[in-house]
Amino acid sequence: MSDAAEQVEEQSAEERLRERRRNAARTARRVLWRGGLSGTIRERLASLAQAAPDVYDVEESADIYGNGVVAALEEHVATLLGKEAAAFFPTGTMAQQVALRCWAARTGNPTVALHALAHPEVHERQALTQVSGLRPVRLTAEQRPLTADEVRDFDEPYGTLMLELPLRDAGFVLPTWEELTETVEAARERDAVVHFDGARLWETTVHFDRSLAEIAGLADSVYVSFYKSLDGLAGAALAGPKTLVDEAKTWRHRYGGMAFQQFPMALSALAGLERELPRLPEYVRHARVVAAALREGFASAGLPWARVHPEVPHTHQFQVWLPYDAEVLMEAAVRQAEETGTYLFTGYWERGGPGLGLTEVTVGATGLEWTADDVKAAVADFVSRLP
Helix, strand or coil: CCHHHHHHHHHHHHHHHHHHHHHHHHHCCEECCCCHHHCCHHHHHHHHHHHHHHHCCCCCCCCCCCCCHHHHHHHHHHHHHCCCEEEEECCHHHHHHHHHHHHHHHHCCCEEEECCCCHHHHHCCCHHHHCCCCEEEECCCCCCCCCHHHHHHCCCCCCEEEEECCEHHHCCECCCHHHHHHHHHHHHHCCCEEEEEECCHHHHHHHHCCCHHHHHCCCCEEEEECCCCCCCCCCEEEEECHHHHHHHHHHHHHCCCCCCCCHHHHHHHHHHHHHCHHHHHHHHHHHHHHHHHHHHHHHHCCCCCCEEECCCCCCCEEEEEECCCHHHHHHHHHHHHHHHCEECCCCCCEEEECCEEEEEEECCCHHHHCCHHHHHHHHHHHHHCCC
């Protein structure tokens, strides 16, 4: 077989596996989390139609350029986070670029200090630099949150410190409350403003043992997402001082984020805040049960090495590392779902190093049905499918 033919065959195999994953996510009877990714358009529309009347007057006229239900959502988010105002954005990428460029104009310094694993550095194709003319500087690349010493001792000035809470690519990890307050204070000592990338801030209250308003109150501005943990269709919000938010709305228009009507996203966000937000602490606590059962299950199955990180999850999401190639683990996970109806690892398996695979585990409403024994039994079945 020629090199070109082998490449086509490899691509076809990957496409077939992706399609099997999609089918498995839709049809599996037992999963730890069933988010919007597995729903059909009909199912998503039906869910929104059912939830919307409970959170907003659906007999009201649809929004036009950000009024109506969108404005109501903004006011609700500002109240939840204890901020003066909030602005709805179609994406978090746009919201954070706008926030950071507004702060850069106010501080006179376009340098943004952040973690090397922060979302803008890993997942946004250098948008801060290429689109907004900002200058990110990395304070550390360690698989842990930034420390106060790193913030205080960095050897050049910066205008804004951006903290991602939790830090997803390090394992959804969070500092302690004391560490977070010390880190923020270190930035203040340097006359820097503090912005929280709070895409998953909603689920941090258990770890910090603080309210959302108390957590957000440490920062000058906060971005939150509506689809990651709240199961909304899409969208984000930027919250902070009214003068900043007013300026951000101007930049939102300039960035092309002033859509004519946005009521489906706004309604789904309100529904998520009403339905999912109160349940997140329960998900976080049960994630700790699931993580412990996974560790015990891997040990009982005789795997030479396995890691659940962090050992005690800080949120309802965490990482699992296993000593197999990602493709092998993906095949085993999908085959388990196809043959048993139990889809233990629904996340994508990525290469974590030579002979290592990494996936993310999320525990949601469906995960609450799993006992520790259920998890251990599913682990034993999964491991039996590995070579």
